[in-house]
Amino acid sequence: MNRKLSFLLFVLLTALLVACGGGDTADTPADTPADTADTAETTDTAADTGSEAAADEKVTLTIESWRNDDLTIWQDVIIPAFNKEYPNIEVIFAPSAPAEYNGALNTTLEGGTAGDLITCRPFDASLALFDAGYLASLNDLEGMSNFGSVAKSAWITDDGSDVFCVPMASVIHGFIYNKDIFDEYGLTEPTTVDEFFMMLETIENDGKYAPLDMGTADQWEAATMGFQNVGPNYWKGEEGRLALISGEAKFTDPEYIAVFDQLASWGNFLPNGFEAQTYPDSQNLFTLGQAAVYPAGSWDISLFNDQADFELGAFKPPVTNAGDSCYISDHTDIALGMNADTPHPEAAKTFLNWVASSEFAGLYSNALPGFFSLSNAEVSIDDPIAQEFVSWRGECDSTIRNSYQILSRGEPNLENELWRVSAQVINGDITPEEAGQQLQDGLDAWYTPSAEAGKVAETAVAETDPNMSGSLVIESWRNDDLVIWQDVIIPAFNEHFPNIEVVFAPTAPPNITAH
Amino acid sequence: MQTPPTHPKKRKPFPTHIIVFLAPAVLIYTLFMIYPLIDSLRLSFISNETGGFVGFENYKTLFTNDLWSVRFWGALKNNFVFFLIHMLVQNPIGLLLAALLSRRTLRWTNTYRTLLFMPTMLSVVIIGFIWQLILSPLWGVAEGFMTFVGIEQYFQPWLGLENTTLPTLALISVWQFIGIPMMLFYAALLGIPDELVEAAYVDGATAWTVFWRIKFPLILPTVGIVGILTFVGNFNAFDLIYTVKGALAGPNFSTDIMGTLFFRTFFGQQLQLGNPEMGATVAAIMLLIILVGVLLYMVGWQRRIQTYEA
Missing domain, CATH: 3.40.190.10 (Periplasmic binding protein-like II)
Known part of the structure; x- marks a missing residue:
């Protein structure tokens, strides 16, 4: 009898405890804050x-x-x-x-x-x-x-x-490359799309290295390091981005199809089985020296500095024809x-x-x-690759990723759609035309373009910011031209960008190659 | 003689002890399962825009709006594929392994049992990571192994192609969870009385006949339980796909199942904002599917099963 009672008591107590405990847990989130x-x-x-x-x-x-x-x-x-x-x-x-x-x-x-x-x-x-x-x-x-x-x-x-x-x-998009591999094949940084693909072809033909290092398994690289990286040169940066918002341009327009065309050709130069290659895979492949060119976001720089034991170089997204004005994704x-x-x-x-x-x-x-x-304060950057990336602000017009402002406010989400179709284009599962059509259909499903929205977006500014600051050093063998640079060229540049200090630092002609 | 007369039939006292015994379970269950479930159902009747009650509007959107329905039906289809692969591969192999393990002549049974059960105890994140490495076209051992055997031309980046990713993930999941049906079948097989089996052998039955005519009918209840466990588990699945392919369940949503659809809808994805109300709607449909499945099992299977207790 005694045992029975004590057992009952025990059960009752447990029940009570649980009840209180339950009550407590319900209250805790409110209590603690x-x-x-x-x-x-x-x-x-x-x-x-x-x-x-x-x-x-x-x-x-x-x-x-x-x-x-x-x-x-x-x-x-x-x-x-x-x-x-x-x-x-x-x-x-x-x-x-x-x-x-x-x-x-x-x-x-x-x-x-x-x-x-x-x-x-x-x-x-x-x-x-x-x-x-x-x-x-x-x-x-x-x-x-x-x-x-x-x-x-x-x-x-x-x-x-x-x-x-x-x-x-x-963060700025561009390409980071392995200088040792470029030296091995005597390659130079490409400036046009044709040069870019010729360079990739040279490496591909030898077969020793993967020419271009990216995978589509995680999907976002295809959109971010692919589409948003090389795209601004086609849709003319802010001009194209604002035109999408105001409805003057559509994803089915030739400039967008051309971006997807280029991405479709990337598929030939990516590592075998890139469809299952993840973002960390790509980073590792590059830092292990097995791939030549890495479509990059500037945030990759610090990891590569730590892990790569070869010299890094960087070039900006190539333009269609030599001398075309260039645009970079300089994304807030x-x-x-x-x-x-x-x-x-x-x-x-x-x-x-x-x-x-x-x-x-x-x-x-x-x-x-x-x-x-993004501060107006003058910031000097020590890292050479980061310097290279930031120097493009002076040469090209900056833009931001076109899916981020206003166009991601509905369903289906444009950013998700970009991930999906960009990966599919590179995988060769859909054509560039289909990709453009699917994006535009998705956008049309919820977005009514308006000139007002275009105005709002314009504050994200097409022009490069004249308040941008930094300092640049130009290496050259033209020591004869020192005075011209100091007195004519650099002051002309500083009229536009007063906060960017440019130093022309030439060496005697025979020495430049030793660098 | 003032003692009260004893009733000829003593009335049973109120069964307080039953309430006391049930209380902990009922309390915990109500608080952590039933209340959240009902609240989640309530959420599915509320509009995301206005925050007001909209009846079945969210369900209507999910089924009839082209943008939603294509993802919903896609996820449902993929989920059935995922489930079928488990039913057709995991459970038969589990049964086979259990049958082999329960043979008296087999040595090191415990070792095999432990080894086969090991993956089940590992975290899904580890499983996903290991298999991504094994199957990686860059550093995986799969390609090297296939080259060694001489079938390297069949190697593909299975975890990246639209038509192979889902079956590959399903098979990885089978590999991980094979231990569970195996153990359940194994326990059921061990429970079969020896007399029945011995009698059959005396009557001249072969091992094959004994298995299919004696043992299998006796473990049918377990077959049903394994089936329904697989069903519930697969329609709640999420973790492996999320670990390997992310919430966007690529390529081209080919690995999107109900769990990833729910997660993406409820919590959002990159720039897509979360939509708790539509998420709750997806969750309610998941609940409904599982309920229907379990009911079918209860009515169609469990009630017909007879157990032969020896």
């Missing part, structure tokens, strides 16, 4: 009233990001630099996998458990977060004055009234915004102001070569 909010409020009020008096209170900020590759850089370089100035704000960089970021972020924002600072994807994705009230307006952030309108265009409302993320960096890619519900708005703003500073611009651009700061 409230608790932290309480402590935060005390900190904040202290900070407000006594300004520096609150220096003893420690505040912790969490940054949500998709850049898990950059974790060590944040931990070892960026956050320590910030803490030198602001020792009482602890910053935790908490990235998730790139493919999961948007989904995870939306869920945590909805559930009220997202971090204080949110890394912003450009354009529509972040705009939707702002419209839903998850991102705070940053109009009154002093640091915002360090950015031009182009930089801000990716994180601003359509009417330009609210800006909601501090621009961090843009990454920014930092503030969770509207953060319990520490003052600390978050302090951090954002620091991110907007020239100190951060320099740190970030050099710690992560290939992410080019």
